[in-house]
Amino acid sequence: xxxxxxxxxxxxxxxxxxxxxxxxxxxxxxxxxxxxxxxxxxxxxxxxxxxxxxxxxxxxxxxxxxxxxxxxxxxxxxxxxxxxxxxxxxxxxxxxxxxxxxxxxxxxxxxxxx
Amino acid sequence: xxxxxxxxxxxxxxxxxxxxxxxxxxxxxxxxxxxxxxxxxxxxxxxxxxxxxxxxxxxxxxxxxxxxxxxxxxxxxxxxxxxxxxxxxxxxxxxxxxxxxxxxxxxxxxxxxx
Numbered sequence: 006x007x008x009x010x011x012x013x014x015x016x017x018x019x020x021x022x023x024x025x026x027x028x029x030x031x032x033x034x035x036x037x038x039x040x041x042x043x044x045x046x047x048x049x050x051x052x053x054x055x056x057x058x059x060x061x062x063x064x065x066x067x068x069x070x071x072x073x074x075x076x077x078x079x080x081x082x083x084x085x086x087x088x089x090x091x092x093x094x095x096x097x098x099x100x101x102x103x104x105x106x107x108x109x110x111x112x113x114x115x116x117x118x119x
Numbered sequence: 120x121x122x123x124x125x126x127x128x129x130x131x132x133x134x135x136x137x138x139x140x141x142x143x144x145x146x147x148x149x150x151x152x153x154x155x156x157x158x159x160x161x162x163x164x165x166x167x168x169x170x171x172x173x174x175x176x177x178x179x180x181x182x183x184x185x186x187x188x189x190x191x192x193x194x195x196x197x198x199x200x201x202x203x204x205x206x207x208x209x210x211x212x213x214x215x216x217x218x219x220x221x222x223x224x225x226x227x228x229x230x231x232x233x
Contacts, residue, residue, distance in 0.1 A: 007162070038220065047209050047223030048163070061220055095162055099219055105151045105170040106219035110163040 008032060009098050009111035017117045018086050026081040026114045028096030034109070036060070036102055037079040039071060042093040042113070051094075054079055055102050083116075091118045121146045123210045125224035133232050138182075138197040140227045142210030145191065151213040152193045153221065154184055158206045166208075169193060180204070205231045 008031035018024050030037050036055045040048035050063040054073035068084040077098075083090055093113040099106045126141040144150055151170050155163040167178025174186040184195045193210060207226045214220040 007164070009162075036219075040221075045225075047211075047225050048221075050214070050220050050222070053220060061218065063220075097163075102219055104213050104215070104218055105168065107165060107168065108219060108221065109165075110155075112160075112162040 007109035007111065009096060009109050011094075011096050011111040011114050013114055014112070015115045015117075017119060020086055020088060020118055022086050023082065023084045024086060024116060026083075026094050026096075026116070028079045028081070028098075028111060030077045030079070030096075030098030031109050034098040034100050035077050036099045036106075037073055037077065038097045038099070038108065039079070039081045040095040040097065040110075041065070042095060043089075044092070048095055051081070053102070060102060086118045088118050091116060121148075121150065121212045121214055121222050123152075123212050123222065123224040125208075125210050125227050127227055128225065129228045129230065131230040131232060132200045134202055135199050138195070138200045138204065138229065140195040140208050140210075140229065142184075142193045142195065142224060143191050144193060144210075144212050146212055148215060152184075152186065153211040153213075154178065154182070154193075154195050155209045155211060155223075156180075156206050157209065157226075163209065166195070200229075200231045202231050202233065205229055 038053040039051040042048040052062040154166040210224040211221040
């Protein structure tokens with residue numbers, strides 16, 4: 006139990022649609038990171054939010070966007086869904102952004118695009 | 120650029136046998152290294168991390184890993200496997216010297232036979 010909660014746990018969308026995934030960070034954590042884990046692969050960094058500002062982005066197109074709210078919860082939005090967006094989306098929270106931080110992951114949101 | 124390579128996508132051991140999961144890293148800066156475990160349909164749980172202190176790092180559930188700079192390795196071991204150790208294991212490295220963003224390997228699936 007990491008204290009990081011994600012919703013929804015599973016969802017199915019049609020190609021071209023838009024999706025919003027939500028994450029509540031662990032109490033006291035001001036940083037949220039999002040990772041995409043395709044089937045059979047390791048997680049890949051999408052972006053990070055620190056104190057409501059984007060703090061780095063991985064190699065993902067602009068149709069992947071995010072928000073962090075004053076209570077440090079976060080949303081991941083994906084527009085114009087493609088079949089390859091089918092994956093487990095993991096939210097992770099931490100305190101600050103320093104190297105070596107312990108990052109706590111939620112259980113993820115499974116997205117299937119058909 | 121930082122990267123990790125996990126040798127062997129699948130490892131099978133008998134209950135009570137030694138577990139050895141291999142991870143080699145490439146890093147242009149002193150690395151911070153992590154091992155995470157993922158049980159079926161769950162998120163990632165931190166097993167242990169190396170942050171430039173002791174080279175032998177002890178983690179949860181009896182796992183440990185040794186940082187060997189000369190071999191650029193950070194292999195995960197456990198003296199005696201238990202059925203409950205069956206899971207996917209991921210090695211990860213910090214992206215840079217001043218960030219907690221992680222770069223993951225492709226994972227090793229551990230099977231434990233009775």
